[in-house]
Amino acid sequence: MGEPDVSFFGCDGEDDKTSDDYYFDSYSHFDVVRTKTYQNVIYRNKFLFQNKVVLDVGAGTGILSLDDYIHAFVAYFDVSFTKCHKLMGFSTGPRSRATHWKQTVLYLEDVLTICEGETIIGSMTVAPNKKNPRDVDIMVKYSLSGRRCVVSRVQFYKMR
Structure with missing residues (x-):
């Protein structure tokens, strides 16, 4: 090619x-x-x-080009209908056309100090709240083993 x-x-x-x-x-x-x-x-x-x-954030790699502080994660979602005759979908991301869903800021309990070349590893679980299905329960697990910051934490959020 x-x-x-x-x-x-x-x-x-x-x-x-x-x-x-x-x-x-x-x-x-x-x-x-x-x-x-x-x-x-x-x-x-x-x-x-x-x-x-x-700030150079490698696509999907999490490699940073400078030392800095992380106060929050931003969450959004994309929807793709890939089995249709014509590919369709939308994104709720900050660089896409606005939707009523917007983005969600998940503030961290601790400010993380991250240095060049370090990687944050984590996962996020999102589920309907058992008492009110219109609410959403979010669990974020993350860890960083860096030169200036070592943390492994689970945080819980409720979105209404």
Whole structure:
């Protein structure tokens, strides 16, 4: 199948490269499509990133590019109807068109200090409340074994 044509993303020649280009090139060979898309968005929307720190969260990997604090997790869901003649679905995610479901912020009991390269491992269980089926019981299990923070916790939430 070959490599995708990404010539429209960046620099024309090696002489035109900046430190930003070298940053993207340092790991882009692992995921060319995703990495070049990020690069393209950042370069074409510089006004959005001016005077900001860009947090690089690998798609599905949980690898962070800087040390920081985590106060909460954000939960949302996607629905895909994959067996229909025409693929249909929607997302309640923060970057999708708004729905009445929105997103849910799950604040943590402790602030987590996470450092570059560390990974939070966890799971979430969502179920109807036994007393009121319109309420939702949420259980979040997470753990982090980091340089500055070691935690393993289970937290419970009720959404009304």
